[in-house]
Amino acid sequence: AQKVTQAQTEISVVEKEDVTLDCVYETRDTTYYLFWYKQPPSGELVFLIRRNSFDEQNEISGRYSWNFQKSTSSFNFTITASQVVDSAVYFCALSEVSGANSKLTFGKGITLSVRP
Amino acid sequence: DGGITQSPKYLFRKEGQNVTLSCEQNLNHDAMYWYRQDPGQGLRLIYYSQIVNDFQKGDIAEGYSVSREKKESFPLTVTSAQKNPTAFYLCASSSWRGASDTQYFGPGTRLTVL
Numbered sequence: 001a002q003k004v005t006q007a008q009t010e011i012s013v014v015e016k017e018d019v020t021l022d023c024v025y026e027t028r029d030t031t032y033y034l035f036w037y038k039q040p041p042s043g044e045l046v047f048l049i050r051r052n053s054f055d056e057q058n059e060i061s062g063r064y065s066w067n068f069q070k071s072t073s074s075f076n077f078t079i080t081a082s083q084v085v086d087s088a089v090y091f092c093a094l095s096e097v098s099g100a101n102s103k104l105t106f107g108k109g110i111t112l113s114v115r116p
Numbered sequence: 117d118g119g120i121t122q123s124p125k126y127l128f129r130k131e132g133q134n135v136t137l138s139c140e141q142n143l144n145h146d147a148m149y150w151y152r153q154d155p156g157q158g159l160r161l162i163y164y165s166q167i168v169n170d171f172q173k174g175d176i177a178e179g180y181s182v183s184r185e186k187k188e189s190f191p192l193t194v195t196s197a198q199k200n201p202t203a204f205y206l207c208a209s210s211s212w213r214g215a216s217d218t219q220y221f222g223p224g225t226r227l228t229v230l
Binding site for chain 2: 004009031032033035037042043044045046047050052091095096103104106107108109
């Protein structure tokens with residue numbers, strides 16, 4: 001069975017600090033997809049990124065960057081120069097190809113607080 | 117604007133009552149999903165539907181029911197059989213029935229049983 005572990009439960013940083021959110025996954029499949037979502041206080045989950053298992057290139061989008069390493073089954077998320085608006089719960093999720101369904105397995109989330 | 121709407125935002129229910137949560141999407145997505153979120157927990161899948169008039173149980177379907185009579189709509193009924201219904205409920209949709217597909221979420225409904 002697939003599993004996603006987000007060992008950090010809460011992180012608090014001061015504005016402008018860099019912060020890395022860890023995600024470790026378990027799967028038996030060779031083809032799978034990894035996702036990060038942001039959940040601000042309003043509650044809606046906002047899609048941030050999708051990465052397939054064959055693409056290990058790191059991705060950068062503005063202040064956000066993602067480091068995917070199959071050797072350690074990790075898909076970590078770094079926010080550079082954090083801002084108060086980054087305060088949210090961040091979820092990592094895994095989707096396997098087996099079967100015809102797009103079924104996501106979520107980690108328990110990391111609550112990030114960015115203080116001014 | 118395209119998106120997913122859920123109503124109501126807050127819902128209060130007395131024990132023993134059934135209640136229906138609404139989810140509508142105008143993204144022309146084929147698949148729709150219902151998740152439950154409890155404090156400090158990740159999202160858990162309740163039901164999902166790939167096409168109209170068809171749906172499958174997720175990991176925690178007991179005490180819930182759904183229907184998919186229209187492509188745009190996927191209402192969730194929380195029945196009195198659900199032992200601990202107080203939670204945050206999120207609806208999602210995706211355009212294709214594959215593992216690579218990205219799910220997009222609505223704003224959620226917070227259900228409280230009094």
